[in-house]
Amino acid sequence: MKRIVIYLVCLFLIFQNSLLAYSSNPRDFVEELVNDAITKLADKNLNKDQKAAFIEKIALENVDINALGLYTLGELRKSASKDNISNYKISFEKYFLKSLTSRLTDYSSSKFEIVSEDKKSANYTIVKSKIIPEDDGPEIKIDWRVYTKNPEKPLIRDLIVEGLSLARTQKEEFASILSSNDNDIKKLIEKIEEFVNN
Amino acid sequence: MQFIKNFKTIFIVLVLLLLLTPVAKSAEECFEKTSRAIFKFNMALDDVVLEPLAKGYNKLPSPIKTGTSNFTSNISTLLSIPNNILQGNLKQLGHSVGSFAVNSTVGILGFLNPAEKMGLKPHKEDVGQTLGSYGIGTGCYFVLPVLGPTTARDSLGLLADTFVDPFAHVTLREKELFSTSGNSLDYFSIKATSAVDFRADNETNFESLEKNSIDLYSSFKSIYLQDRENKIRNSIEDQDDWGNLDN
Numbered sequence: 257m258k259r260i261v262i263y264l265v266c267l268f269l270i271f272q273n274s275l276l277a278y279s280s281n282p283r284d285f286v287e288e289l290v291n292d293a294i295t296k297l298a299d300k301n302l303n304k305d306q307k308a309a310f311i312e313k314i315a316l317e318n319v320d321i322n323a324l325g326l327y328t329l330g331e332l333r334k335s336a337s338k339d340n341i342s343n344y345k346i347s348f349e350k351y352f353l354k355s356l357t358s359r360l361t362d363y364s365s366s367k368f369e370i371v372s373e374d375k376k377s378a379n380y381t382i383v384k385s386k387i388i389p390e391d392d393g394p395e396i397k398i399d400w401r402v403y404t405k406n407p408e409k410p411l412i413r414d415l416i417v418e419g420l421s422l423a424r425t426q427k428e429e430f431a432s433i434l435s436s437n438d439n440d441i442k443k444l445i446e447k448i449e450e451f452v453n454n
Numbered sequence: 455m456q457f458i459k460n461f462k463t464i465f466i467v468l469v470l471l472l473l474l475t476p477v478a479k480s481a482e483e484c485f486e487k488t489s490r491a492i493f494k495f496n497m498a499l500d501d502v503v504l505e506p507l508a509k510g511y512n513k514l515p516s517p518i519k520t521g522t523s524n525f526t527s528n529i530s531t532l533l534s535i536p537n538n539i540l541q542g543n544l545k546q547l548g549h550s551v552g553s554f555a556v557n558s559t560v561g562i563l564g565f566l567n568p569a570e571k572m573g574l575k576p577h578k579e580d581v582g583q584t585l586g587s588y589g590i591g592t593g594c595y596f597v598l599p600v601l602g603p604t605t606a607r608d609s610l611g612l613l614a615d616t617f618v619d620p621f622a623h624v625t626l627r628e629k630e631l632f633s634t635s636g637n638s639l640d641y642f643s644i645k646a647t648s649a650v651d652f653r654a655d656n657e658t659n660f661e662s663l664e665k666n667s668i669d670l671y672s673s674f675k676s677i678y679l680q681d682r683e684n685k686i687r688n689s690i691e692d693q694d695d696w697g698n699l700d701n
Contacts, residue, residue, distance in 0.1 A: 267553075283531075355666040360474050380571050394655070413696070419684040424695075425676040432672035 282381040282402040308357040320411035484594035509654035521565040528564030533619040537579035550576040582611025586686035603678035
């Protein structure tokens with residue numbers, strides 16, 4: 257009897273996990289992830305906090321926040337101390353999640369379509385997509401830079417909206433803050449924390 | 455006469471800026487402190503004038519907004535025509551000429567856009583882009599009062615635009631072209647309407663950027679420079695600068 261219960265619990269966990277995980281194929285991965293997000297964000301039974309919690313969860317699981325943080329730090333990631341990098345990563349994750357939830361919780365319904373995928377290398381695939389707003393607005397082209405070093409677990413590293421890379425914009429914003437503060441990573445962390453706590 | 459005199463002075467200053475920064479990286483600033491002050495002024499102006507206008511514009515019925523947007527867009531196609539010639543881009547020249555001809559006639563003075571349904575999709579081209587396509591670097595970056603972010607190359611292009619744009623020829627210089635004439639008020643009215651239309655289209659994006667930027671000035675700068683690079687390349691291909699950032 258005990259064995260059967262353990263077996264059933266394992267089966268339930270595996271089944272539930274398979275429901276939560278997205279496909280490993282980059283194109284399907286983006287499509288499933290975005291459609292899941294659209295369904296949840298359009299759900300009128302969920303309040304803002306529940307939607308924010310959902311966005312945070314899928315971002316933590318499917319976005320390479322660690323690499324994104326290092327990329328946005330630029331060349332300083334090679335010379336900064338381990339402690340400073342570690343503190344920066346913690347602050348960056350909070351900053352990323354806050355700005356992401358703030359951008360997405362006011363979502364208005366749109367139709368999402370995958371256009372094509374372009375395998376750049378063993379590590380990167382660009383998935384091209386478009387969003388067609390239901391309010392007659394112009395369609396928006398979005399390219400997803402998917403990191404595929406682990407083919408079983410693709411991760412999003414950047415979103416290129418109408419040719420504008422969010423990662424590059426963030427990197428250049430941080431570079432400007434650093435250059436006006438003698439390249440002091442602690443000052444950058446201070447600024448990020450200030451933003452997160454406001 | 456005064457306009458030509460002023461133009462000569464500005465032209466010389468801009469050429470010098472461009473020449474003095476031939477190897478400047480796109481991120482380099484001409485005079486950052488002044489640019490930041492002007493940016494602050496522009497944002498205040500946006501809060502008081504442009505944003506309320508854009509919000510009001512967004513409340514207009516959709517056909518009016520689309521018609522206005524089509525109308526200003528059709529006029530701006532005129533600037534693309536000489537620039538397509540200067541870039542030797544015959545395919546785009548066909549799109550621009552065809553689109554303008556169809557929309558100005560069948561499209562009732564450009565308020566409708568039947569050209570798009572016929573597959574005519576002209577890219578917006580200006581002299582700054584033409585200079586970029588010749589391999590001329592951006593020069594340094596700065597912010598102009600009211601007009602916003604620019605670079606030495608693009609501001610030189612902006613001035614040159616008024617000389618190659620047939621619409622500016624008819625309105626700003628009040629010359630006659632195909633029995634059509636206008637005045638500077640027409641020119642500035644169209645430019646102002648285009649600005650309101652653009653601001654209204656991007657209302658949510660502006661709000662999101664203001665809300666989520668730690669340094670808004672740098673975010674605008676990055677977006678402006680990326681957008682200009684894309685327009686010069688006529689594509690939105692992703693630039694891979696991730697290097698070997700492997701976990």
